[in-house]
Amino acid sequence: MSNLFVDIGNSSVSWEIDGDYQSVKVKGFDSGVIPIHQTSTIACVANHALIQHFNNPIIIQPKSFTGLVFDYNLAQLGVDRFLGILAGVKKYPQQNFMLVDVGTFVTFDSVQNGKHIDGGIAPGLQQLQAIKKFVGNDSQKSWKMGTENMLRDTIEQRCKDFKGKVLITGGGQKIVELEQGEYHQNLAIEGLKIINE
Incomplete structure (x- = not known):
């Protein structure tokens, strides 16, 4: 089938x-x-x-998962985040990891010693850039460059400070270039496969 x-x-x-x-x-x-x-x-x-x-x-909706304690009301946790976390746990069952999903929103989730820790939700690049429209190409170009730099710097600093594996996924992941980062096409789909086993 x-x-x-x-x-x-x-x-x-x-x-x-x-x-x-x-x-x-x-x-x-x-x-x-x-x-x-x-x-x-x-x-x-x-x-x-x-x-x-x-x-x-x-x-699929978020639900309890054996061996993992969630720092979030599962009824409110985005299913994409939930599935990405499951994919991370499957990949690194005994290691701490941080999952960074760079999409319409940027989300940070980590698992340390079997416990999920919510790292927050931030606006993605398109949302940041849509906040302000400038008159004139130079100002608009500068705004685009500034928002990209701000988002990249924020993500990179968060990852640099983390002690463990760093998994990066999402459609906007190209904005970040981390030597210690593991890039994954779509961890939500990997999580769906785990749920389906």
Whole structure:
């Protein structure tokens, strides 16, 4: 039976089936690009109307997980964060790690000694840049450069101060270049596979 793993986020929809990964922007989403599948396991934090385009959807929600204590009300924890944490625990079951998801929002989560620690949610690059529009190309270019630098510096400093593995995921991860960072295409989808085992 072919199962499609789907991550519906704020600005993109991503999926994987039989090792083939695809990601498209929510704006201009066309259901014709979805591969043939019998069932779908879905993580959805926004754009819930898109669920209707997937066959026999199983919607995943955060829930307790053996060997992991959450520092968050699971009813309020974004499923993408939850699944990324599970993927990190599966990858590093005995090690401390920090998960940085650089997307529409930037989230920081760490697991230390089997306990999840909430590191916060911050605006992503597009949200930061949309706060102000300048008249004149030079000012707008300077604003773009300044917001990129600010976000990069914040992420890099947080990661530099962390003692453990650093996992970076999300559509905007290219803004950060960390020698100690492990870059992952989509840890939410990796977490969906773990839930589906």
